[in-house]
Amino acid sequence: MRRRDFFPALAAPAALPTDSVFQKDPERYWLQLRKEQFYLPETRAFMNNGSLGVAPRPVMKAVQDYMENAAALTIPEYEYPRWGYENLDAHRAEAAEYLGCRKEDLAFTHNATEALSTIAAGIDLKPGDEVLSTNQEHTSGRAGWLLKQARYGTTFREVPMPLPPPSPDALAEALLKEIGPKTKVLFFSGILSSSGIVMPIRKICDAARARGIVTVVDGAHVNGQIPIRIDEMGCDYYAGSPHKWMFAPAGCGILWGGRRCWSGCGRRL
Ligand SMILES: Cc1ncc(COP(=O)(O)O)c(C=O)c1O
Numbered sequence: 001m002r003r004r005d006f007f008p009a010l011a012a013p014a015a016l017p018t019d020s021v022f023q024k025d026p027e028r029y030w031l032q033l034r035k036e037q038f039y040l041p042e043t044r045a046f047m048n049n050g051s052l053g054v055a056p057r058p059v060m061k062a063v064q065d066y067m068e069n070a071a072a073l074t075i076p077e078y079e080y081p082r083w084g085y086e087n088l089d090a091h092r093a094e095a096a097e098y099l100g101c102r103k104e105d106l107a108f109t110h111n112a113t114e115a116l117s118t119i120a121a122g123i124d125l126k127p128g129d130e131v132l133s134t135n136q137e138h139t140s141g142r143a144g145w146l147l148k149q150a151r152y153g154t155t156f157r158e159v160p161m162p163l164p165p166p167s168p169d170a171l172a173e174a175l176l177k178e179i180g181p182k183t184k185v186l187f188f189s190g191i192l193s194s195s196g197i198v199m200p201i202r203k204i205c206d207a208a209r210a211r212g213i214v215t216v217v218d219g220a221h222v223n224g225q226i227p228i229r230i231d232e233m234g235c236d237y238y239a240g241s242p243h244k245w246m247f248a249p250a251g252c253g254i255l256w257g258g259r260r261c262w263s264g265c266g267r268r269l
Helices: 019-024 026-037 057-071 089-099 112-122 139-152 168-176 201-210
Strands: 106-109 130-134 155-159 183-189 214-219 237-240 253-257
Touching: 019 026, 026 057, 089 106, 089 253, 106 112, 112 139, 112 214, 112 237, 112 253, 130 139, 130 168, 139 155, 139 183, 168 201, 183 201, 201 214
Parallel strands: 130 155, 130 183, 183 214, 214 237
Antiparallel strands: 106 253, 237 253
């Protein structure tokens, strides 16, 4: 094989099957969609969107085009032609529209882990200050707080969640009743990864805010699974993972910090 054949250009993706195919034969519609829009071999049933989902062909084509333009220094809208320095304004605007937030409050990261660690590193806590959490958090969310605990003497306390919960309120109450005088941050997942339980995000965040506590939501399983408007969640920070349920290519995360944070909620503690 010649070296230049090693990375053949991806073919332009086929058009989506039409509605009339769906009306006549839904089974054929889905088979065609799967075959033409994804790279999955017929023998594979892929059911692990929780780690990484499958990126469809048009997405992979867009990634390839972007990388090629970057390598050729021809990303047209940037005066300074270096991949990695652009502000991705148009992409952030589109993502913000879907996520229900302002693009100015949104940053792209490489994954939710990076976003969560950045948030934990950025919130200014003193020794003895407490981060209260659930006992159902993913390692990616816990790691940043555990590092802070080891380095700066803050504490990270994990509250057992009632499982199965008798009601959404019971989940909120289990966490909120543990708030103490040292609690400065509440950190929890919007959807628990181990069970798929949807947490009462708004209720927890409103109660925390009323007590001056900063809320951080791990939304790795939220965007793409349930309707989302980050602006209406009531949290201060949100981390998301579009490469799970939103067909994004591997290496896509989001970090959202609300306006309250811009006015200094990190320094306030
Ligand atoms: C609840 C939760 N948070 C964070 C992550 C990390 O996501 P990412 O792969 O985007 O870093 C995962 C990954 O499975 C997860 O389940």
